[in-house]
Amino acid sequence: MDNHLNEEKKYEIKYSKTEYNQMIEVISEAESSNNLVFFIGAGVSISQGYPNWNEYVDKLIKYWTFHLEDLIDEEITTEKEVQRQDMLVLDQLLENRMDKKRKVDLVHHMIRKYTKISGDKVGSTKRFNENVLNFERFYFKDLPVCIEKNEILFHLLNLNATYITTNYDLEIENHFQKYAKKDIEILKDLSEVSSNLKANSVIHLHGSPDGNPDYFISSASSYTNLYYPNDENREVLRNFKQIIQDKSDPKIIFIGCSMEEDEVLSILRLAHDVEKDQRKEMQYYALLKYDNHLNPQIKEPHHSHFEDYMQTVKGVTVVWYGDEFSDLPKFCERLVTDVSLKREDNISNPESDWRILNGE
Numbered sequence: 001m002d003n004h005l006n007e008e009k010k011y012e013i014k015y016s017k018t019e020y021n022q023m024i025e026v027i028s029e030a031e032s033s034n035n036l037v038f039f040i041g042a043g044v045s046i047s048q049g050y051p052n053w054n055e056y057v058d059k060l061i062k063y064w065t066f067h068l069e070d071l072i073d074e075e076i077t078t079e080k081e082v083q084r085q086d087m088l089v090l091d092q093l094l095e096n097r098m099d100k101k102r103k104v105d106l107v108h109h110m111i112r113k114y115t116k117i118s119g120d121k122v123g124s125t126k127r128f129n130e131n132v133l134n135f136e137r138f139y140f141k142d143l144p145v146c147i148e149k150n151e152i153l154f155h156l157l158n159l160n161a162t163y164i165t166t167n168y169d170l171e172i173e174n175h176f177q178k179y180a181k182k183d184i185e186i187l188k189d190l191s192e193v194s195s196n197l198k199a200n201s202v203i204h205l206h207g208s209p210d211g212n213p214d215y216f217i218s219s220a221s222s223y224t225n226l227y228y229p230n231d232e233n234r235e236v237l238r239n240f241k242q243i244i245q246d247k248s249d250p251k252i253i254f255i256g257c258s259m260e261e262d263e264v265l266s267i268l269r270l271a272h273d274v275e276k277d278q279r280k281e282m283q284y285y286a287l288l289k290y291d292n293h294l295n296p297q298i299k300e301p302h303h304s305h306f307e308d309y310m311q312t313v314k315g316v317t318v319v320w321y322g323d324e325f326s327d328l329p330k331f332c333e334r335l336v337t338d339v340s341l342k343r344e345d346n347i348s349n350p351e352s353d354w355r356i357l358n359g360e
Helices: 002-008 016-034 053-065 082-096 100-115 121-131 134-142 151-156 171-182 221-229 235-245 262-270 296-314 327-348 350-357
Strands: 036-040 161-164 183-189 201-204 251-255 282-291 316-322
Touching: 016 036, 016 251, 016 282, 016 316, 016 327, 053 082, 053 100, 053 134, 082 100, 100 121, 100 221, 134 316, 151 171, 151 327, 171 201, 221 262, 282 327, 316 327
Parallel strands: 036 161, 036 251, 161 201, 183 201, 251 282, 282 316
Antiparallel strands: none
């Protein structure tokens, strides 16, 4: 045990110590009851060379500027050659200040133009679906990463949990296969949701390169269908709702998420079932970077105000993992160590055994 204690002191918890200790208790209990959910955002994958959202859209536009020709089949497609003005349209789109999600809509509309088959609506749709994720397959699946081992994922996968991600890359499942050696269930998009998910599951909330293009969330219209559905397209929301409702008391930990997108928080609220959730203790934690570069006079009030806002308005407890992104892998290592220690203490604690036997 002394060796474990020495190990855990390698990384010091600088901020949010009370919230951190409470989170360790929550994670330990949630892991043992299949209620632990890690919500993985883009910040986790950036160290391996993957883009943030803005970079993704820019690279998508650049890719299709020079790959429209790949969509043409002179025997069947309406377009027989790439029009120069269409390349210029994409060039201009790159510089335009419109919403990034709307830019994706316009790129997809250009792809539809070059996959259209005269007089064949079904064939046109099929050809579009076969090609619309060409860039994503190349960039997020086929292109080798800069760094093979993601230290954040390497540590987190020691815990039994459901891993929900908005990322298009396949690094969570890759790390499961390379390092964790666990039996896992992979949902490439929300069309594949089924009941009774395994304890170790990877769910691509926004889809993946090998998933169903209809469930790939990147454009303004696809975001609307997922996060603000009307009566005609509630299937995606129902599928996500099932993931949350299958857990008795979900505990969700956001990692690598800026928490600036209200869509993510809105879908978690929409996934609630009012009657069922009255008997649940759903809790949310967000691991965020402490801004230690602010003016000393406002640094603490700023963070305190933000914490209070997130807790009061969003229902999320903020835990500051450090003041540099490089602190996050070390924080995750410490977190996993402390949860493991807590697990060992619970196993060796007679009072805990008595409570388990008595169903408490």
